[in-house]
Amino acid sequence: MNILDIKDISHSFDNKKNTIEDISFCVKKGEIVGIIGPSGVGKSTLFNIIAGLIKPTSGKVFLENEDITGKTAKVSYMLQKDLLLPFMTVYENIALPLTIKKVNKKEIEKKINENLSKFGLENLCNRYPKELSGGQRQRVALLRTYMFSDKIVLLDEPFSALDYITKDTMYNWFLKLKKELNLTCLLITHDIDEAIRLSDTVYVIQGVPGKFVKKFDIQKDEKSMMEIKKKIYEVIKQKISW
Numbered sequence: 001m002n003i004l005d006i007k008d009i010s011h012s013f014d015n016k017k018n019t020i021e022d023i024s025f026c027v028k029k030g031e032i033v034g035i036i037g038p039s040g041v042g043k044s045t046l047f048n049i050i051a052g053l054i055k056p057t058s059g060k061v062f063l064e065n066e067d068i069t070g071k072t073a074k075v076s077y078m079l080q081k082d083l084l085l086p087f088m089t090v091y092e093n094i095a096l097p098l099t100i101k102k103v104n105k106k107e108i109e110k111k112i113n114e115n116l117s118k119f120g121l122e123n124l125c126n127r128y129p130k131e132l133s134g135g136q137r138q139r140v141a142l143l144r145t146y147m148f149s150d151k152i153v154l155l156d157e158p159f160s161a162l163d164y165i166t167k168d169t170m171y172n173w174f175l176k177l178k179k180e181l182n183l184t185c186l187l188i189t190h191d192i193d194e195a196i197r198l199s200d201t202v203y204v205i206q207g208v209p210g211k212f213v214k215k216f217d218i219q220k221d222e223k224s225m226m227e228i229k230k231k232i233y234e235v236i237k238q239k240i241s242w
Contacts, residue, residue: 009059018209034199042210082141084129091125097148
């Protein structure tokens with residue numbers, strides 16, 4: 001079953017040259033799809049279109065067969081920075097999207113308590129963001145995003161600010177969480193290793209206007225992952241002009 005369908009999306013700002021062009025793909029339930037490409041090829045524009053923050057010049061966005069083109073508050077969207085509110089506790093930060101939706105307090109408490117241990121946050125509820133490590137902050141931000149909508153989560157380089165060791169730990173934790181919750185995610189990244197490690201399918205986006213130039217289905221054995229890494233690198237290298 002497709003959770004997300006992107007059909008023939010193109011977009012230009014102020015009727016100038018397209019930023020992205022003729023992009024179509026789908027995300028199945030329980031799948032992580034990665035989009036990798038250099039800066040300036042329209043990755044963030046595509047995410048903003050999917051999130052309803054920008055209405056595309058042409059094309060459609062469907063969530064579970066519902067046309068959500070140009071509609072906000074339909075998908076969860078986690079940006080590079082965790083954007084935790086410093087004056088709120090961990091619990092209050094997590095509860096924020098539910099509070100905005102005017103969910104009653106008992107239901108908020110129930111939903112949060114059901115997920116705290118899965119995100120490794122059961123002992124951190126009363127802390128403030130400044131008291132957390134980088135990995136802990138990202139887990140809080142991800143749970144807050146998941147509370148907004150669990151249908152699909154858009155992840156805009158969520159681990160880019162972390163050091164190598166913390167990042168590796170977060171990858172392992174995230175893949176375990178994905179399996180436990182059957183998460184459906186769309187990920188954008190500049191990091192080939194991250195794309196291969198986390199994704200089931202990877203699309204390479206290149207050029208101006210940005211277009212999908214290659215699709216890779218990821219096999220999770222080490223040999224296949226190394227071969228795909230080389231292939232992705234070659235695709236990106238061929239398209240870059242200095």
